[in-house]
Amino acid sequence: MSGVPDHALLGTWYLREAYAVDPRGERLFDVYGARPSGVIHYGADGRMTALITHDGRARLSGSDRQDATDAESAAAYRSSIGYAGRYVREGDWIVHHVDISTYPNWVGTRLRRQWRWTGDSLELLTAPQPQAGVETVMKLVWQRESAG
Numbered sequence: 001m002s003g004v005p006d007h008a009l010l011g012t013w014y015l016r017e018a019y020a021v022d023p024r025g026e027r028l029f030d031v032y033g034a035r036p037s038g039v040i041h042y043g044a045d046g047r048m049t050a051l052i053t054h055d056g057r058a059r060l061s062g063s064d065r066q067d068a069t070d071a072e073s074a075a076a077y078r079s080s081i082g083y084a085g086r087y088v089r090e091g092d093w094i095v096h097h098v099d100i101s102t103y104p105n106w107v108g109t110r111l112r113r114q115w116r117w118t119g120d121s122l123e124l125l126t127a128p129q130p131q132a133g134v135e136t137v138m139k140l141v142w143q144r145e146s147a148g
Helices: 070-078
Strands: 011-021 027-030 037-042 047-053 080-090 093-101 110-118 121-126 129-131 134-143
Touching (some): 070 080
Antiparallel strands (some): 011 037, 080 093, 110 121, 129 134
16 A cells, blocks of 8 residues: 555454445445454564454364364354465555465465555455355454454
């Protein structure tokens, strides 16, 4: 983003909200529920890490995650995403070069996120993608302090 120094991005950010918008910018739905949890960190070494969990995740029935039922494991997998890798800034875009992820299909890919500042928040927007026949953009709003 022109005029914003690279170091302004550095550090830890907490997810405040995440939602899909249509081509007109109209809010469609919450991507991870009304109150998701998430953290993203950008290091001075050019590496980043992100972890997001959905609102209302159910706890597993036992104390050993390896002993969870298939249904519990599937629900836990569907309600979280994490990845890490190198990042580079390309104008108004940040490109995450994924080298590890809870979603194996992302490993070895590049995730492009448009970024912009709004007050004390950082907004990351995905490239447009089809969702149920509608072209949407996922908008994630991050802030330096925990949203609660």
